[in-house]
Amino acid sequence: MLLMLTALSAISGLALITGFIFKEGLPIIAKVGLGDFIGSSDWYPSEGRFGILPMIAGSLEVTAGAMVIGVLFGLGCAVLLVDFVPPRAVSIIKPSIELLAGIPSVVYGFMGVVILVPFIRDYLGGPGLSVLAASIVLGIMVLPTVTSISVDALQAVPRAYREGSIALGATEWQTTHMVVLKAARSGIVAAVILGMGRAVGETMAVIMVAGNTIAVPHSILAPVRTLTSNIALEMGYASGDHRQALFATGVTLFVIIMILNTVALTVSRRRGRRAQGQ
Amino acid sequence: MLNGLSLIIGGGRGDVVNAVGSTSVQPFAEMLAQAYEDSHPDLYVDVQGGGSTAGLQAAANGLAQIGMCSRELTPDETKEFQDIVIARDGLAIVVHPSNPIEGLSLDQIRRIFAGEIRNWTEVGGPDRPVRPITREEGSGTREAFVKKVMGKVRIAREALTQESNGSVKELVRSDPAAVGYMSLGLVGGELRAVDVDGAAPTSANVLAGKYPLVRPFLFVTKGKPSEKAQAFIDFVLSPEGQKMLENEGLVRAR
DSSP: OHHHHHHHHHHHHHHHHHHHHHHHHHHHHHHHOHHHHHHOOOEEGGGTEEOOHHHHHHHHHHHHHHHHHHHHHHHHHHHIIIIISOHHHHHHHHHHHHHGGGSOHHHHHHHIIIIIHHHHHHHTOSOSOSHHHHHHHHHHHHHHHHHHHHHHHHHTSOHHHHHHHHHTTOOHHHIIIIIIHHHTHHHHHHHHHHHHHHHHHOOHHHHHHHBOOSSOOSSTTSOBOOHHHHHHHHTTTOOHHHHHHHHHHHHHHHHHHHHHHHHHHHHHHHHHHHHHHO | OHHHHHHHHHHTTSEEEEEEEOTTTHHHHHHHHHHHHHHOTTEEEEEEOSOHHHHHHHHHTTSOSEEEESSOOOHHHHHHOEEEEEEEEEEEEEEOTTOOOOEEOHHHHHHHHTTOOOBGGGGTOOSOBOEEEEEOTTOHHHHHHIIIIITTSOOOTTSEEESSHHHHHHHHHHOTTEEEEEEGGGOOSSSEEOEETTBOOOHHHHHHTOSSOEEEEEEEESSSOOHHHHHHHHHHHSHHHHHHHHHTTOEEOO
């Protein structure tokens, strides 16, 4: 009974938040028109123009960039830790990586502004504040999530799989990428989804390094504004339609996260079925 | 909830004066309130942010005795409220210290932020792209800049947007191509504030009305302020209060 109650309170909290965001955000979408709201690049709140296409594009680009960096390094690190590093070293390295998750995002943002942004500006061109800078900072921020969940998934693969593969004459590398990674797929997908959630939702660090222009970025060196930054930047002063438009930005973010999660889950499930069929 | 808490605490310490409004004025008002309470322990001044417009609303419906405002009142608002200028704040146009540009005209600044001037050579500088840095929509500093400089012209989409005076400063400090605008009191030694229409951005020029980019910091009341509120306003306008504001980089009201 008590368990039931706690579970219900958690879910009702979620439902209330969802309900409130939609209640506040939907009227303005209806007023502006869905097509104009998500398809227009004109964001001039003082003139009553609310088009969030640049922010949608910005969020997607930055998240994609972050996942390329985060998954590449995170998964690589996990494979190395599980299959190629002695367990004693793992017991030191893994907690250290997990410690990265405890660093406040404003610190990542500050490091980005002070080190990464001038570096990009001086060596690659552009203003420095860019899709690239945001992707790198976010990529580093999702590393602990991706790495630690992938490590757990890889460690959960039964020893027999590895031994069987080696006994069949496969090399260690073949065993890793043809047997172990496939067996751990669902765990790795979970790692990617959680990492993606963090990347889409991160705000503070992104505001600091992304430049926040309201234009669809035309290169990875161009500045960009994400959906979350848009809300955080303007929330303090917004009233009336402007405030509702920020809630509507939240609704859009909500829908995008749902779509990303669904796609990720569906793809992994379909792949899984095909692999079993072979 | 915090506001409620401070009201309760304030209630226990004698009379309360509420000042609500502009987040630009807020830090200065808090400082003044602190100093006032030190010499008048029976009165508690509760300072809250929320924005200039929110401050006017609070003053209008009696939630606050004093509304704080960092822009000029509209003609309609002038009819409804009494306003007292407590200080003036210059709006500085800042560039990297290595930028040789001495001054810009208002028209050049407008064209830079509209995205029409894209290289410093067009205003007599070195061959470098121009990177304008603006503030977020709704910021009082941005509102003042739009009113004084841009008029009906829009700020370019490509302008980088930063959410505080501090991050504008950090960005201009490190980027030789950047140009931004910020509160004159906060410029400091690492940036260079350029002349505007031939007037150097100094307190003296702001006071003499020569420097064109100036905004008032206002205390606004609905009708005649209460005795307690008036006492605090008098303190702010006293030589001691004005001196404190000057030390923080603002320009005295009169």
